[in-house]
Amino acid sequence: MADYEYIEPTGVVVPDTSGLLTDVQSEYQAVFGADLVVTPDTPQGVLITAETLARTEVVANNAALSNQINPNVAGGVFLDALMALTGMQRTVATPTVVSNVTLSGVSGTVIPAGSLAATSAGDQFQSVSTVTLNSGGTATVNFQSVATGPIPCAGSALTTIVSAVLGWETVTNNPSGTPASATTLGTVTQSDQAARALRQNTLAFQGVSLAEAITSALYNVQGVTSLTFQENVAATTQTINGISMVGHSIYACIEGGTDTAVAAALLENKSSGCAWNGGTSVSVVEPASGQSYTVLFDRPTQIGILIKVTTTNGNEANIIQAILDYAAGNINGLAGFVVGADVSPFEIAGAIMSEFPGYYISQVEISLVSPVSYTTSVIAIGVNAIAQTQASYISVIIA
Structure with missing residues (x-):
């Protein structure tokens, strides 16, 4: 089928690889004779296999590119462009901010904005404004991480001076100071799954x-x-x-x-x-x-949900993480625990198998935290409430 067209008015056609292999074999036999041996162990068989794989990659590429005009499956810059059509953009990554970091050294020393300090783990933070050490040789200023995302910075962890500023001697984010330091973790760039949900909403x-x-x-x-x-x-x-x-x-x-x-x-x-x-x-x-x-x-009332999963071959840690991913809305196509959404044991089972298709889940039971009464039926959640779970609420039985 030498004139095969991958893109048609109805969309991209993705044929079976076996069908493509048959087509290429037929093309070779049409040129070199019907008695040509086309088995994979022959030189021509190797060439036929390579040609089949090349055509398969073209089909996959065309299908992937074609899907980028569908906002429900698009990703990356293609999804960004589709969101821009309605004036939207995905949430960008933000740095971690450490407030009220104490600097000390020689009185009168000017420490410019952008001066770097680091934690013992090597994560670098930069000052957000210029400060001058007072008569006591101290000053407080906010720092933010050089990299974006949830960069850890525990109390008294920011202690290493990186920028060479004459007169600057120490840095600390001791949370017991006055005023006390506080760390606000940054965020990562919104995922494609979350961005698609934002666009839809x-x-x-x-x-x-x-x-x-x-x-x-x-x-x-x-x-x-x-x-x-x-x-x-x-x-x-x-x-x-x-x-x-x-x-x-x-x-x-x-x-x-x-x-x-x-x-x-x-x-x-x-x-x-x-x-x-x-x-x-x-x-x-x-x-x-x-x-x-x-x-x-209104703000929703949190309803604690206990979850009990029975499996024959699943891994406990993986199942717990899959449920937490589902509850947080991180599984494609599943909203998870949102305001007013009922809790379904069947959807939880589907979420687990979505992340781990090889697991056999024989039963999922759910219960309110109080009173405890496990059931395989749906638990109704009011329009002014939201279901909530955590690792300690989840038990896995391997039987």
């Missing part, structure tokens, strides 16, 4: 008032990981999904993000005159009018 980011536009704006708030949203269109107080809502109002229960940023997003995107519901109250000033509004929303 923010498709209506450029709109306002509609429910999808409001949730898109909330998901665009830094740190927001999941939420539930509902509205009461009636003029009277109604109870919807267990939540009492005043007339003509909205309700949002949000995991993550600062209270101020969440409230600002709600005020900017909800309909004018619409009322609020929730236990968290934040005062926000509308920039256009200067009027102050009290915005209400």
Whole structure:
């Protein structure tokens, strides 16, 4: 089939390798004769195998490249470009920040911004501003890691001076100082899986008032990981999904993000005159009018979940990690434990087998932390709650 086309109007065709091998063998026999021996142990058989592998790689490459225009499977810069079409971008990596680091040395010494210090592990941090040592020969300044990501820096770990600044003698991030040091771990660049979920959740980011536009704006708030949203269109107080809502109002229960940023997003995107519901109250000033509004929303109640897995051949540590990955939403195609999502033992089993296809999971049982009562049925989670688990909540039985 010498005229085979890999790309058709319906998409990329990915044939079986065995079919490609048959095609190449037929092509060789058409040229050199039908009696040509094409088994792999002959010289021509070796050439046929090489040609088949080359065509297989072309097909795989075409399929992979074609998928980059599909936002549900795209990755890397291709996904970044698709996100940019709706004004979105993935969360970038941030450095670890160590606040109130104490510097000491000769009084009057100027230590410029960007001066380097290192931990005993060799991780380097740089000062974020220029400081001058006071009459006592000390000063405090914030440092941030040179590399991005969660760079560890425990108390009293930042002790090695790297930059040669005359008069600078010691550096320490002793947490017992005044003011005390504190370390805020940085973050890594958002993964493709998380970025795809962010894009899906923010498709209506450029709109306002509609429910999808409001949730898109909330998901665009830094740190927001999941939420539930509902509205009461009636003029009277109604109870919807267990939540009492005043007339003509909205309700949002949000995991993550600062209270101020969440409230600002709600005020900017909800309909004018619409009322609020929730236990968290934040005062926000509308920039256009200067009027102050009290915005209400909820934070989810954490529901502890015990998980018991029975397997015949699984590794305990791997299964626990797979469940934690699932709960954190790190398994492609599975949302995990998000606000308002019920807990399904069947989905947990699927998550384990997604990461470890060779494991046989005979049973998954789940229970509330209190009262303890294991079941293979789904545990319902309210719209104002979120399931939560940890390694100590998970037990693995190999039987």
